[in-house]
Amino acid sequence: MHGVIFALHVTLSILAYAAFALSFVLSLIFLGEERLLRSHKVGDVVWRLPPLELLDQMSRSSVLVGLISIAIGTALGFVSVDRLPGQNSFYDPKYVITLLVLALYALYFRLAGSAAWRGARASKLCIFNFAIVVLSFTVVNLYLSHSHRYF
Numbered sequence: 001m002h003g004v005i006f007a008l009h010v011t012l013s014i015l016a017y018a019a020f021a022l023s024f025v026l027s028l029i030f031l032g033e034e035r036l037l038r039s040h041k042v043g044d045v046v047w048r049l050p051p052l053e054l055l056d057q058m059s060r061s062s063v064l065v066g067l068i069s070i071a072i073g074t075a076l077g078f079v080s081v082d083r084l085p086g087q088n089s090f091y092d093p094k095y096v097i098t099l100l101v102l103a104l105y106a107l108y109f110r111l112a113g114s115a116a117w118r119g120a121r122a123s124k125l126c127i128f129n130f131a132i133v134v135l136s137f138t139v140v141n142l143y144l145s146h147s148h149r150y151f
Contacts, residue, residue: 006080012073017133019066020105024130026059027123034120056119059126060112067105074098097136104129 033049050058078095108129112122 003080005076009073009076009080012069012076016066016070016073017137019062019069020101020130020133023059023062023066023126026055026062027126027130030055030059030123031120031127052119056112056122059123060109063105063109063112063126067102067109070098070102070105074102093140094136097132097140101129101132101136104132 029049030052033055034052037052049055074095104125108122108125111117111125117125
């Protein structure tokens with residue numbers, strides 16, 4: 001399973017998950033800063049943080065990078081698995097949860113652009129989506145997947 005297509009699949013998948021992790025952290029910072037501002041506990045920490053609008057934009061930008069990377073990386077993964085002799089199963093749980101992650105982040109990106117979902121609601125959805133990513137790496141990779149088990 002070596003080759004350029006497989007290497008691009010792995011590289012783009014790592015980039016996607018790194019972008020989703022960054023978006024998760026930015027969403028946590030957004031919610032924490034918003035909570036401090038709402039409770040009027042504005043201390044030295046809040047003044048050092050970026051404005052809420054910038055955190056929201058950075059989170060969406062990070063998700064966009066992740067979406068593009070995971071879409072291309074997943075497609076390349078399907079191409080490379082299709083080339084493997086005797087492994088033509090596209091029903092591995094890792095494939096299913098990766099498509100779910102793709103759909104959830106696409107939903108986030110769509111909703112986060114609207115006025116009704118911008119801000120805290122979008123940040124909470126982004127945090128939920130990253131919990132699914134963590135589930136993908138833990139439960140699915142360790143116990144359910146046949147082609148993505150590394151231990």
